[in-house]
Amino acid sequence: MPEREEIIVSIIEALEAEDMEPDQIDECRQLLEANYHEPEFPVDRVTIRRIRAQQFRNLDDRVVRLDDTDTALYGPNDQGKTAILEAIRFNLFGRQEKQRITLTDPIQSEQDSLETTGNWSVDTNHYLVQRLLNRDGRGYSGDDRPKLNTDPSSEDDIPFQARNTQQDVSEAFGIWPVESREFGRYNIFSLFCLMAPEYKKFLRWQDKEDFIDLLFGINLAAAINQSKKRRSEKYELTEEEETAAEELKIAQSREKKLAERLAELQENKKEIETKLADRRAELRSINETLEQDNELEQLESEKLRLQRQINNLESEKRETRGDLRETRLSIERYEEMEMGEEVHSTAQDLQEMMSIPERCPICTNDVDDSQRRRLLNDGDCPLCRKEVPDKRIETATERDVRESAMEREEVEEQLTELRSRERKLEGELDLLESRIQDHQEQLETIESQIAESDVTQLIDRRDELETQISSLERDATSVQVEINAKEDELDDTTERIEDLEGAYERRREKVEKRQALQTFERIVRRHIEEERTDLKNNLREEMNDLLSYFEHGRFADAQNVVFNPQGGYDFTVVIEDGNDVPSDRHNEYSNEGKILALLFHTAVLKQLAEQSNTLPIRMFIFDSPYFDIPDTGNAPDITNFVLALPEELPEYQVIVTVTDSALSDRSALNEKYQIEDF
Incomplete structure (x- = not known):
């Protein structure tokens, strides 16, 4: 996969090709640099040495040695094989409430608590985790306060120190860089754990695309999400900005009409004042003449x-x-x-x-x-x-x-x-x-x-002039009142236009910013799809190779795997008879669903092992491969696949639970796995 700086440069060059303004490119660059980070994993490899479960489901007190190696938990049904797998998950991750994957009723009915002790290999170090769970009324408590010993002197060296937090455990095991993204601990572990009967828990997870992108360094979704958030918050148009263009036209039209009317009134006022001056001058002349007689x-x-x-x-x-x-x-x-x-x-x-x-x-x-x-x-x-x-x-x-x-x-x-x-x-x-x-x-x-x-005519003219002057003065006052009102209205309209011009300018800037961010999101999404396409091509090749293990059952005539061109990691197994099997089909509890999950998980883990900086969990758990198999056609194929897992996933500690039945072959398992009998 390309390095982070190469990806940023590639996206910036694509933005420049869109003739984007420099300040807009700078904003997009800041979004990338602030939200596109390859998580730094301080640990390379996590496997399990030993697990002890007390009062956990049907296990009173059971110790299972796993020794960081491929292990088959073998024995009849209802002997605690699946409970051991759940105890491993509980010891590392605790119990999550109100999640799509959770742990229900793990404490034995006659007990008030359970306890698990896990001995883990973290790189070359030995870590010990003790985790309890207590009944607390109708709920549970205590699982969020584990004890962690990063340097135990023995397998049971539980320190007397204060209890730790889940974050302490996740950080010590190198899981926190992913867990901090709020994917959910059980969701994260579901990539490494196929539990009966819901084998497609990971495939049906709606956030699996973002999670896989993060694991493979295609974690640009955060930049897109922050860009969307900025568009909806910082650059969201206010009500005034939304209507600024229309209201500005109305206000400008109003301003023009007011200015025209004001000009008419000023001209009218000027005419009245001219007439008034003339009449007053004439009246003064007449009064002067009359005063002499x-x-x-x-x-x-x-x-x-x-x-x-x-x-x-x-x-x-x-x-x-x-x-x-x-x-x-x-x-x-x-x-x-x-x-x-x-x-x-x-x-x-x-x-x-x-x-x-x-x-x-x-x-x-x-x-x-x-x-x-x-x-x-x-x-x-x-x-x-x-x-x-x-x-x-x-x-x-x-x-x-x-x-x-x-x-x-x-x-x-x-x-x-x-x-x-x-x-x-x-x-x-x-x-x-x-x-x-x-x-x-x-x-x-x-x-x-x-x-x-x-002088009679002069007196008549004087009276007439006085009447005219009085009328003109009233007209002048009326015109002046209207002028004052129009001037006030014009001032208000001009001020409103200034506000609307400001709102319109802000609207223009926001629209340009929003458009630029939408372009940014489109380019980043395109880049994500390009990177996903490369990854999906690799996954398709891996899955096509894995199809060779299926010779007898539903997938015996499978031709190849095709990923959904619309994006994401949904795929379809193409069958020769045309009865293709899509990964999003509701077949979670069937053999189809189990095999689809096996194909996808194995391919993803193989690709993940080639990454230099990724989630350090190096375990693959497969619970009850022969669970609910109604036909014998798929059983040999599943057996072949289970036996091939240690070779296909050499970097991983494979742990499977196998029921002692006619479908299982203990001797074949013994060649590939260490056997832990139940």
Whole structure:
């Protein structure tokens, strides 16, 4: 693989070929240098010497010696072979919660804790790791505080020092440069460990591309991710910048209209001020001329005096006429009262006449009109015709006459006074009308004299000018108010345009930066694909060679391996009959999935062994090769592959678990592996 500096230079040259600006190239260079680092692994090789598991699944207390060599854990089912593999993984990596790969219920049901002790070879050194796991309510605790001894005096030399952290272990074993990228410890180890029944855990891992890239020095994904982050954060357009172009056009159009309207108003103001100056100059000239002529002023003064006197007399006349009207109304009321007395006397006579009964109360004969008149005229009783005593009639008559006479005298007195007042008011009214007539004649004479004066036209012009000046001043004020408002609006619009121009410029710069980063990402991605293509070509060749081990089962007629051209590390095994087997097929628990995983993992590990600076784990664990094989066709192929693993992976410590069954061949295994019986 090319060195880091060669890759950076290659990418920069590609950016320059895109005619990118120097500052943009500098930014891309900084992204590369800050995020493209080949991890430095302080350790070259990690293998395991010995593992001890206590209360771990079905293992009460089991020690397995692995001696850094290829080992087959051999024996019947349910004897703890797979548990030993899990104990190895737990001893090195602990237990991860809420991960796609985790360790479930490892403590024996009757126990409260488990313990593992691993003796590891790290390069030429012997490291010891002790890791515990305790029940803690419904969960677990303690596994994140292992004990690490980097210089043990014996295989069980567990120090009495304070416990370490997982990072301490990962750094000591040279795993931290990858683990720090947050891939997940079990995910990392899944490349080196095929565990039944989920053999395709690594193949189905969505981050396997970035992980493999990192292992093979194609770890440019971080630079792309940081470029995307910068685009979405630093160069993300604000709402103002998003709409700056459109709003700027609107604001500029508004500014133009305001400027045009302001120019119109200024011109209008200038015209008004010119007219106003002319009218004021003319008015000053007329006033100067009029000030030199006193006769007209005297006439005007006399005219005003007469108009005031006429107005006063007219007011007095209205009051006198009102008094006269009130007096006449009073007279009419008293005259009506006098007529009322006569009517009242007649009414009394009628009442008396009507008070005589219709029939005589003695004989019940009708009383006629002659009888009634006789009573009134002669004083005879209408019943008995005898004479009514005079005293009775006269007494009533005298009293009524006396009272009536007194009332008539009072009315006559009031009428006399009112008629006298009426005559007086009529005289005053005639006098007022006469005086008003005299004053009006005098006013007409004065007005005639004014009209015949030589300066009358000047006065009319003066009045006209004063009216015009007043109107022009109002117009000038109105125009000035609108000018002030438009100037304020124009200032605001100009300021807004400056802000929008700044936002538009920032938008332009951000868009250019974003486009440059997108170009950078495209070029880096292209470079990644070129590097991946080289790696995939190597992997394809390795896998094609490995296909030769499959002569009997599903892959007996396999022709070759083809990687997905769309990128990534998905592949397809091409079968002669056309029934091809893609690696992303959901066949994780089948023989297809197991063999696909074997092919890919073996090829990757072989290529990885050729790297000078990479993850130092040099183990390959294969659990239960014959797990769930429904046919005998694939069994010989898997046996051939398992027996070939030590030769295909000479740099690795291969550890397999094999069930003692008709499918396995202990003697053949013994030629390739040391056997650890279970």
